[in-house]
Amino acid sequence: MRSLPWKRLLFALAPAVALLLGAEAVLRVAWRPPPEVRGAEAVRGTLLHPHPTRLWAPAPGALDNFGVPVRIDEDHLRAEVAGAAGPLVLTLGDSSVFGHGLTEPDTLHARLHQALAARGVDARVRTLAIPGYSTEQLKVVLEEVGWDMGPALLVVGAMWSDSNVDHFQDRVWLEALRAPGSRLRRLARRTRLVQWLSERAPIEETGQASNHTAVTWVQDATRTGLRRVPLQDYAANLDGILAEAAARGVGAVVLTPCSRSRLASSEGTFAPYVDAMARVAARRGTPQVDACAALTRDGDAWFLDALHPNGAANARYADALADALVAAGWPTRALLPSPAAPFDTPLVDPYAPTLPATAAETRQALLAALDTMKDDPLAGLAACAAIGEPASRELCAMAVIASDRSLGTQACALPAEPEGCWMALALATREPRWCARAGARKEDCWRELSLRPEAPWLQEGLTGAALVDAVSAQLTRAGLPVDHAETWRFVFSNPDQDCAAYEGTVAERFCADRGGSPPAGP
Known part of the structure; x- marks a missing residue:
């Protein structure tokens, strides 16, 4: 009897599946991912993180709620x-x-x-x-x-x-998060194998930052x-x-x-x-x-x-x-809402932004591009390129980054004024070199990315020459001078630092002048 095609396929795949499962088992025993950033606090305001089903949420742990400490539970x-x-x-x-x-x-x-x-x-x-x-x-x-x-x-x-x-409109983004491709990528990133590869693969090859890295929710300042x-x-x-x-x-x-x-x-x-x-x-x-x-x-x-x-x-x-x-008699009376038919009374919003015909067409093109990139980010990128209106084109490019970070450099080639796009890519990948391309927003990009308590040089406990080298390297990648005063004031906001460890380095005078108090936030 001839073997069924699916059986032949199963036997062909079995060694690969066994290899992957074996690698996963070994990594679960022999390797631990870096600790997830908990209680990440914004220098100014409240830091919110991307969430797989709710768009964004605060991270579990201690949260800085505009200067007031708040405890966030495991349900965010x-x-x-x-x-x-x-x-x-x-x-x-x-x-x-x-x-x-x-x-x-x-x-x-x-x-x-x-x-x-x-x-x-x-x-x-x-x-x-x-x-x-x-x-x-x-x-x-x-x-x-x-x-x-x-x-x-x-x-x-x-x-x-x-x-x-x-x-943005919430329903559009929530539908994008619910797309099967998005769910599959999130499930894959939970495995030790994908986490291990992500930690070691350079951003140019994978386009993925560590899935233990917290990033802020990026929003435009525009109110249109x-x-x-x-x-x-x-x-x-x-x-x-x-x-x-x-x-x-x-x-x-x-x-x-x-x-x-x-x-x-x-x-x-x-x-x-x-x-x-x-x-x-x-x-x-x-x-x-x-x-x-x-x-x-x-x-x-x-x-x-x-x-x-x-x-x-x-x-x-x-x-x-x-x-x-x-x-009303509560709690004796439960105050249950009446079981009426769904609300369907037509409502008029006289203040709703009115879009001319060309703007309406742009909106439809943007929504179509967002829908396309749910399953095919590269096709979504091509659809973004066809949008002529600058703000929508930039938004579409930033959506491509959220969908597939490996397309970030191609996406940021689309907007006429790409500063916001490069900043979004830097925050999404935790990579300061993209801040260097953010033009007038370079300083803002650096502040959002690095002047936070979860900065790598603080998480790793570096001091002395090692700290100076790490900070200087990051500043250089961001296109900023190694004696960037705001950065060093932030680094030395901890009054317990021993300034003797920084003698003869670019950080020496900043440690001596720190005054024992943290800098104003960005």
Whole structure:
């Protein structure tokens, strides 16, 4: 009997498979990958890392939350739970709900626990909010970890990130992450064999930086573009969260967030989203609390900046929420959203960016290129080259880098002004030589890449001549002078360094002049 083709193929592949499995087994015993960067802190602000299913997230460990230390758990969430007993309440939102720049006692979840306790209600309260998260991302967080926590109540306060105008739309990027090719690459990178090869192969050959290297989430400064979550999608997402809560026996209350501008006037680009939130809550019979109604008109008393509430504002929000919940009979009454049909009322966003016909065509070309590069980054690169509009062409090039870093040099040849693209490539690969090509953004590129506590020369514990050689080599690769003052001030921000070890080197005078205090962040 003739052997079946698939059997012959199986026998042919068996030695190769055995070799790969053997290599994997040996490496798991004999080699350990470099420790993953934990608690990486930005010199300024909060460092967020690429996430395989949520776009970005803080790394587990200690996080610098704009000068305030925060603990992040293994689910990439703020770890603290306010309260030890009672039903679990989860707050959903972005940085304004996460507690931007706030110590734990001043956060909304901590204040809500206190407000409920003052009214005789024991509850555990924690947040699923993450800086920059939209309802698209929060749906993923709920599916991955939130529902499994067994919440009794959701406080839904997501709006600002959804209504934001930016150079990307969340749904497009999330769909790209879900592409089969993306998942396969992520699975492969978890093996010891691929990690070992990635550590040893030069970037020119593999295009891959170590998968233990943390990079920042790269965003343009431009405020032109599209709503991150279009108004109709936002309403559908809110409605979907409430419907899923009802199906799981979880109650809900909607918190419409406040800001300085919204406190001063109900008119603004946020207004359609405020209206959508109210419509969805009313249709589901879900209690709604307007955060602005809890405050006086003096914005300076309530906000750290244009958007983020301080502890006093969160205390007011918490009191308003607790009053609404107790008045509605919670927790005796579960406050389940009503099982209505999906929200489909047509909504109009008068503030949505309007695109002329040529811009609409460019947008379609960009979306088509992004869709193509899910399965074929090289074909996606070719599609990017056909886009004429400069900003979209640059964005497309940066998307190619996110899809396949080995195409980075080809991608950065596309934009007319490629500085941002080279900076993105440097951050994606952790390779300072690309900063040298970033033109006017070279200094910014170097700061983002290297002036951080997770810099290689700090992680490796180098001192003396070895440290000077390592830092000087990196500066040279970045196209910067070896006596770059800002870098050496950062290196010597640790007052325990022994300056005697740096005598006769370029670093000697910087160690002597350090003054014992760290430099201002970039």
